[in-house]
Amino acid sequence: MSATRVAGCAITGLGVVAPTGIGVPEYWQATTSGRSGIHPVTRFDASGYVGGLAGEVPGFTAADHIPARLLPQTDHVTRLSLVAASEALSSSGLHAESVAEFGIGISTASTLGGFEFGQRELEHLWGLGREHVSAYQSFAWFYAVNTGQVSIRHGLRGPGSTVVTDQAGGLDALGAARRQVRGGTPVVVAGAVDGGLCPLGWAGFQSAGRLSRDADPASAYTPFAASADGHVPGEGGAYLIVEDSEHAAARGAHVLGTITGYAATFDPDPEDPVADGLSRAAVLALDDAGVDTTDIDVVFPDAAGHAPADRAEAAAIIGLFGPGGVPISIPKTGTGRLLAGAGTLDAASALLAIESSVIPPAATHLPPHEGLDLVTEPRATRVRHALVLARGSGGFNAALVVSAPDAHSD
Amino acid sequence: MSSFTLDNLVTLLRQATGEADLEAAEHFADTTFTDLGYDSLVLLETAGQISRNYGVVLSDDDLEQIETPRELVERVNAGV
Numbered sequence: 001m002s003a004t005r006v007a008g009c010a011i012t013g014l015g016v017v018a019p020t021g022i023g024v025p026e027y028w029q030a031t032t033s034g035r036s037g038i039h040p041v042t043r044f045d046a047s048g049y050v051g052g053l054a055g056e057v058p059g060f061t062a063a064d065h066i067p068a069r070l071l072p073q074t075d076h077v078t079r080l081s082l083v084a085a086s087e088a089l090s091s092s093g094l095h096a097e098s099v100a101e102f103g104i105g106i107s108t109a110s111t112l113g114g115f116e117f118g119q120r121e122l123e124h125l126w127g128l129g130r131e132h133v134s135a136y137q138s139f140a141w142f143y144a145v146n147t148g149q150v151s152i153r154h155g156l157r158g159p160g161s162t163v164v165t166d167q168a169g170g171l172d173a174l175g176a177a178r179r180q181v182r183g184g185t186p187v188v189v190a191g192a193v194d195g196g197l198c199p200l201g202w203a204g205f206q207s208a209g210r211l212s213r214d215a216d217p218a219s220a221y222t223p224f225a226a227s228a229d230g231h232v233p234g235e236g237g238a239y240l241i242v243e244d245s246e247h248a249a250a251r252g253a254h255v256l257g258t259i260t261g262y263a264a265t266f267d268p269d270p271e272d273p274v275a276d277g278l279s280r281a282a283v284l285a286l287d288d289a290g291v292d293t294t295d296i297d298v299v300f301p302d303a304a305g306h307a308p309a310d311r312a313e314a315a316a317i318i319g320l321f322g323p324g325g326v327p328i329s330i331p332k333t334g335t336g337r338l339l340a341g342a343g344t345l346d347a348a349s350a351l352l353a354i355e356s357s358v359i360p361p362a363a364t365h366l367p368p369h370e371g372l373d374l375v376t377e378p379r380a381t382r383v384r385h386a387l388v389l390a391r392g393s394g395g396f397n398a399a400l401v402v403s404a405p406d407a408h409s410d
Numbered sequence: 411m412s413s414f415t416l417d418n419l420v421t422l423l424r425q426a427t428g429e430a431d432l433e434a435a436e437h438f439a440d441t442t443f444t445d446l447g448y449d450s451l452v453l454l455e456t457a458g459q460i461s462r463n464y465g466v467v468l469s470d471d472d473l474e475q476i477e478t479p480r481e482l483v484e485r486v487n488a489g490v
Contacts, residue, residue, distance in 0.1 A: 068429050068430065069429060131458060132462060134455060134458070135454035136455060
């Protein structure tokens with residue numbers, strides 16, 4: 001019954017820019033080795049600011065990756081975004097010309113837009129006068145800028161959207177992409193690359209009061225540890241090619257996995273001890289995927305690194321899976337928290353875990369947790385279904401289930 | 411300020427477009443900005459630089475009417 005067919009959502013391409021590597025091979029090599037990309041900030045003089053460690057994308061020279069024409073009009077994060085989106089598209093084997101004119105859409109998430117670009121133009125505005133503000137400021141700072149620049153560069157004329165739900169955004173962008181595919185768009189470039197490693201961004205992180213004060217990269221970001229005192233911020237993320245399974249099969253595409261479940265919930269106060277939004281999102285996503293907790297081979301948690309939020313998340317996971325009931329993989333300990341980039345990078349890691357049958361370890365030393373099976377060494381095991389969790393400041397919760405291509409639950 | 415030349419414009423366009431090796435090829439002066447591949451944002455950015463560096467403010471109407479580098483240079487010189 002094709003009229004009532006619900007499109008399956010295959011993932012047929014992947015692109016990554018992360019503090020632990022540019023490009024999927026480099027990222028996965030570092031991640032499965034437990035290598036960390038967290039170091040003292042180099043992008044600006046961070047002395048005098050709280051913290052001082054960050055996950056910066058290393059060795060990135062924009063001019064090596066994107067056309068000169070785009071340089072004056074793009075923020076650093078948009079440049080990183082263009083690189084990840086290009087890798088995702090080229091790894092999928094798709095070309096915009098070979099798909100129907102409006103057949104490729106784009107769905108991104110952003111928390112800060114082009115923050116560093118905006119900071120510089122604010123300096124021009126107040127330091128030199130309004131006539132010194134670049135015409136490109138009109139869009140370069142904006143949350144939707146990556147959706148625009150990626151779609152223009154690759155000629156994507158399908159539906160475009162941007163969601164802004166802080167750190168939950170990466171998963172919400174994938175959920176939005178799935179909705180578009182189910183609605184008849186064969187392909188959606190989906191994900192998020194985010195960050196704001198500049199003085200203005202840092203001032204915002206600092207005022208939120210969640211930055212770790214620990215100056216040692218090996219211990220600054222240790223979610224779920226009793227000693228956890230905050231997180232380290234980072235930049236980067238991932239793009240996925242979300243494709244109608246039949247479309248992917250018809251062109252013989254390599255399928256990395258499928259999005260089988262997604263849900264989002266909202267808590268007025270996510271740190272309220274009775275708030276259960278994260279747990280509800282996980283249950284709804286599992287139901288949506290048609291799987292039980294026993295089918296889930298690994299969980300990639302939000303891992304705030306902030307004691308009350310960690311306790312709430314641990315309680316939600318233990319409540320669903322039982323004590324030590326599922327491996328917990330936290331590669332973001334090696335990247336820092338990437339805002340909206342985090343959820344899609346974790347989804348990418350889940351797909352790579354499925355493909356390579358390795359659950360990546362934490363990149364910092366995590367002490368044993370009485371209720372959570374924290375993965376601290378690479379773990380060779382078959383992964384059929386993975387659950388990814390993310391929370392955004394203000395009460396956003398999102399959960400995503402990705403499954404092996406052959407792991408049909410029905 | 412004596413005058414605004416085509417070379418001055420090329421220098422500004424290098425910044426506005428990011429094309430550090432931009433040179434005025436043959437017929438450059440009389441090729442439309444559209445055919446050169448420059449959109450309205452490049453013109454806006456260039457107009458901002460002209461205003462800052464040469465003190466000539468181009469209106470939105472000016473920018474809509476100016477189609478080629480030669481027309482832009484002439485319009486700026488008329489305003490110097």
